[in-house]
Amino acid sequence: MNRLNILLINHYAGSVHHGMEYRPYYLAREWVRAGHRVHVIAASHSHLRRQAPFLDGHDRLDQDIDGIHYTWLRTPPYAGNGAGRVRNMLAFVARLWREAPRLARTFAPEAVVASSTYPLDIWPAQRIARLAGASLVHEVHDLWPLSPIELGGHSRRHPFIMLLQAAEDHACRHADAIVSILPRVRAHLEGRGMAPHKLHLVPNGVDPGEWPQAGIQPSFTDASGLAPAGLPPALSGLLARLRAEGRTVVGYAGSHGLANALDTLLDAAHLLRGRPLSFVLVGAGPEKDLLHRHAHALGLEHVHFADPVPKRAIPALLAGFDIAFLGWRRQPLYRFGIAPNKLLDYMMAGCPVLHAVEAGNDPVAETGCGASVAPDDPAALAEGLARLLALDPATRRALGERGRRHVMEHLSYPVLAQRFLTVLAPETRHA
Known part of the structure; x- marks a missing residue:
């Protein structure tokens, strides 16, 4: 495969130095390691990042991160999911449209990936691709506008929703290829005008270098420059004390929001009171x-x-869990599939997983790395946890190892980046 110039547009792109969203960084880093040139375009403000890029009053910042060229475009700050976030999106898209001739001329991309979660970036991405004679790839993270319609209750007739729908339809009809993280989107995208041959599935993944047990030299560093590290003393002490007391630790690591169904876990814990x-x-x-x-x-x-x-x-942290929990609400939108990063961390750590889900796919059931039960049902969750507790420790470890092996073989970013490259390669543009 010849060396490619890849332009990756992702409003929310981050890095290990800035925080989420990590996927653009991991893919780009693997492409750079394979000898390709990668330019990431992102907005200066994102609700996902823990550390914003410092533009020092300028309208843009160019920065090299691990061989990836980042351009941060200034966008207005916002909080929540209201009008401020919409202004932020529109500001990024408008700025990207104005930057299109310069990007096409100076970077000369051979592949342009529109990957901003919302589909509005398809129009400036297509302009860049046309000016540069590049292939155009649309990447689907979440289904917009279906997500704000079904999760947020927005009307299909709202002007912004109608704009999002026009963008999704345009991407389905005009992109040379579509890459989806979600595994069950084909019928939906074909219904919006996508030709069947355009769809490619490239799920989320993990970086094996962040996991000492993977037997790979650690490659992860954060903004402090530190490699994989231990826990705060209070937390490590708690986990050690629980283990010394002979208690089975059921753990959760992540956001504490409504969508995470932690109240259901607490209700299940109440049903199992008296157990160790x-x-x-x-x-x-x-x-x-x-x-x-x-x-x-x-x-x-x-x-x-x-x-x-x-x-x-x-x-x-995950090394201190005996069982890891992941829960979902009963939500029709999940019929298109799920691709949670948290689950990949659990699997990579070798934790058997207690999974409360109803979705178009269930990675825990598919890989046999834990127990899956119905969501929003404390009794079902308690029963699933009791099933895992009834297994001897060696059998539970074998479940966890099954998940870890699956991730290493199929869902590591070196594997996924190569799969994505087959979509971007010039010889497959019009396949």
Whole structure:
């Protein structure tokens, strides 16, 4: 495969130095390692990043991160999902449209990837691709506008929703290829005008270098320049004490929001009171205080809440879990499939997973790495957890190892980046 110039447009793109969204960074880094040139275009402000790029009053910032050329375009700050976020999106798209001739001329991309979660970037991406004679790829993370319609309750006749729908339809009809993270989107995208041959599935993945047990030299560093690290003393002490007491630790690491169904886990813990179980919930989010109060009201003495830990400490945290929990609400939108990064971390850590889900796919059931139960059902969750507890420790470890092996073989970013390259390669543009 010849060396490619790849332009990756992702409004929310981050890096290990800035925080989420990580996928653009991991893919771009693997493409650079394979000898390709990669230019990432992102907005200066994103609600996902923990560290914003410092533009120092300028309208843009060019920066090299691990061989990837980033351009950060200034966009207005916002909070929440209201009008401020819409202004932020439109500002990024408008700025990208104005930058199109310069990007086409100076970087001369051979492949342009429109990947901003919302589909509005398809129009400036197509302009760049036309000016440069490049292939155009649309990447689907979430289905917009279906997500704000079904999750947010927005009307299909809202002007912004109609604009999003026009963008999705344009991408389905005019992109040379479509890459989806979600595995069950074909019927929806074909219904919006996508030709069947255009769809390629490239799910989320993990970087094996972040996991010491993978036997690979660690490649992860965060903004402090530190490699994979241990836990805060209080948290490591808690996990050590629970293990010394012979308690089985059911853990969760991530956001504490409504969508994460942690209230269902607490109700299941109440049903299993008296068992030698402890529940450790690590993270932050809008529902954390309410969950604290719910656990107290239920008298759950063996539920422990802890602050978030840095990404580099996740391997050490998950090593202290015996069973890892991931829950979802019953939501029709999940019929198109799920691709949670948290689950990949659990699997990579070798944790058997307790999964409460109803979706178009279930990676836990498909790989046999844990127990899957119906969502929003404390009794079903308690029964699934009891099934895992009935297994001897060696059998539970074997479940976890099955998940870890699957991720290493199929869902590592070196594997996924190569799969994505087959979509971008010039010889396959019009296949």
